[in-house]
Amino acid sequence: MALLISDECINCDVCEPECPNGAISQGEEIYIISADKCTECVGHHDTPQCIAVCPVDCISKDPENIEDKDSLYRKFVLLTA
Incomplete structure (x- = not known):
């Protein structure tokens, strides 16, 4: 699941x-x-860094882009290849 900024x-x-x-x-x-x-x-990282640093807590999971941890890892591998 991707994240979303409100x-x-x-x-x-x-x-x-x-x-x-x-x-x-x-x-x-x-x-x-x-x-x-x-x-x-x-x-x-173990946690989303954008969420960790956001001072107004406006970043959350995007319900329109649901992905499990395996899918996110496969995307990471493709992006860093």
Whole structure:
């Protein structure tokens, strides 16, 4: 499952540099997470780093992009190949 940034985002820019896959970028109004690149940090860290650093807790699992840990790991392998 990819992660999703809600409209509570304050554009503080702390999440973007923490993403090891480069999945976070500035959208039109708030930061966005690319589901194609988001592995919830599987393969890199034990927990999603963007969630760990977000000061307003506006990042959660995206119900539109459900993936299990094995799928996230396979995506990590493809992204780092």
